[in-house]
Amino acid sequence: MTSPATISDTERQRRWRLILGGSAEGACGGLAGDDLEMDKALSALYEPDGGGGLNSGPRRGGTEKSAPKVARWLGDIRKYFPSSVVQVMQQDALDRLGMREMLLQPEMLEAVQPDVHLVASLISLNQAIPAKTKDTARLVVRKVVEDLMRRLEEPMRSAVTGALNRAVRNRRPRLAEIDWNRTIRANMRHYQEEYHTIVPETLIGYGRKAQKTQRDIMLCIDQSGSMAASVVYSSIFGAVMASLPAVKTQLVVFDTAVVDMTEKLDDPVELLFGTQLGGGTDINRAVGYCQSLVAKPQETILVLISDLYEGGVEKNLLQRAAELVQSGVQFITLLALSDEGAPAYDQALAAKLSALGVPSFACTPDKFPQLMAAAIRKEDIALWAAREGMVATRGV
Structure with a gap:
């Protein structure tokens, strides 16, 4: 990452222009190329009153006219921003602009980058999703579920299985299986003051057969x-x-x-x-x-x-x-x-x-x-x- 000391004045102005939006153009200058496209995507979401917002135009009469604009916007943000930022912008679009209707069109769902928050939105809109969109919605949810299962299944399985194994006690443990806390408590009467230690007459260990627990x-x-x-x-x-x-x-x-x-x-x-x-x-x-x-x-x-x-x-x-x-x-x-x-x-x-x-x-x-x-x-x-x-x- 570039340190603040090495950022040029031009780069600093560019960043501030992207952060502050069109109102800062006079102070920070204009944008071109990909920067301009990024600015348009940001403005559509965070400056909707400027006429180019995702939900600009008449609010009545359904969402058909705004659907292509939203679909293009979803494609643009995936092109110009990293995945983590895309997820934030999608959630902001739902919450700030009342765009939950974008989840009700199959072509839009196909353009959305799936994440946990999108799944939550889909299941909250479950009863309102048209029949023609339900199959697409399920595909989106399944994609997120499969990704989460890949990431979370093994840690969950290992932690629970390991804990169950260690919950079974045995009296003839190997060194790696000794439960030292329980062993010390069970042998406190064998404390040797001269050596400042305990002679563990009884060893208590963790077992291996989780099936019994x-x-x-x-x-x-x-x-x-x-x-x-x-x-x-x-x-x-x-x-x-x-x-x-x-x-x-x-x-x-x-x-x-x-x-x-x-x-x-x-x-x-x-x-x-x-x-x-x-x-x-x-x-x-x-x-x-x-x-x-x-x-x-x-x-x-x-x-x-x-x-x-x-x-x-x-x-x-x-x-x-x-x-x-x-x-x-x-x-x-x-x-x-x-x-x-x-x-x-x-x-x-x-x-x-x-x-x-x-x-x-x-x-x-x-x-x-x-x-x-x-x-x-x-x-x-x-x-x-x-x-x-x-x-x-x-x-x-």
């Missing part, structure tokens, strides 16, 4: 619009865990109603199109449904993925949470499962849950496999989150 994992996912990216990632991880024979995985989505999607875990695309983003939120009802599924509390991990803006009965939710924790269920709340930064959430309810032993924090997709491994090993999840820089909400 099983965990029941429940993912309970809030479908409200703010949780869209979390729904996508949760579905991917749920599908991966469902393929592991040593883990029983159940996936439940909810708004004001509760829908058990476990039977669709073998096909994440169908699972995603079976969700319905948006609407109200009844966390109490969803947690109550999950509570009814618990068969082995000591071996159950319940992960509630929600921003905790409760539309149901908070008092009942807290009572259920207390009952689950007291029964031995590991209950964890993820305020978001995405890479979008710090989420907005109900801090008061998060604190109340934390006080009951339900840690609440946001988690990025790359950390989720390690989180599940820590839960399988029955670690203190609040401490684990703090070590990983995902500070859990403290109780009141």
Whole structure:
């Protein structure tokens, strides 16, 4: 990367012109070539009032006239900007210009660069997408799902399988299999003061046969619009865990109603199109449904993925949470499962849950496999989150 000290005045003016837009042409000069085309693409999105915006012209009478312009714009931004910038601009187009109609035309979907946010937009518009576009929409979603599976499947599989293997104890471990924390605790009576050490008479190790150990994992996912990216990632991880024979995985989505999607875990695309983003939120009802599924509390991990803006009965939710924790269920709340930064959430309810032993924090997709491994090993999840820089909400 060029250091600021080596940037020429001309290059500095060019950059400022691209950042500030057409209003800075008098101070920074004009543009030509690819720079001019980049500026046109930026202006179409961020200066729509200039007459060349993507949604300029009459707003009434449908989207047919604006469709070619949007399609060309989608092609232009992919030509002149890197992939990461394209994704940001697509999302800005949806949010800033009310261009969600661009997802309703097959030719536009084919021009869009697929990413998690686009998938979230497609599943949120699922009921509104015309029949002629649904096949294209599914192809776009499948492309993103397959890409995420390639990136996330092996870390998830390795973390969970490794944690299950280490959860099996044996008394004749090899050196690499010794669980030193448990071994030291078991041999404290053999402390040798003269040598300032412990003589480990009994060795406790990790076993290798994960088949003898099983965990029941429940993912309970809030479908409200703010949780869209979390729904996508949760579905991917749920599908991966469902393929592991040593883990029983159940996936439940909810708004004001509760829908058990476990039977669709073998096909994440169908699972995603079976969700319905948006609407109200009844966390109490969803947690109550999950509570009814618990068969082995000591071996159950319940992960509630929600921003905790409760539309149901908070008092009942807290009572259920207390009952689950007291029964031995590991209950964890993820305020978001995405890479979008710090989420907005109900801090008061998060604190109340934390006080009951339900840690609440946001988690990025790359950390989720390690989180599940820590839960399988029955670690203190609040401490684990703090070590990983995902500070859990403290109780009141």
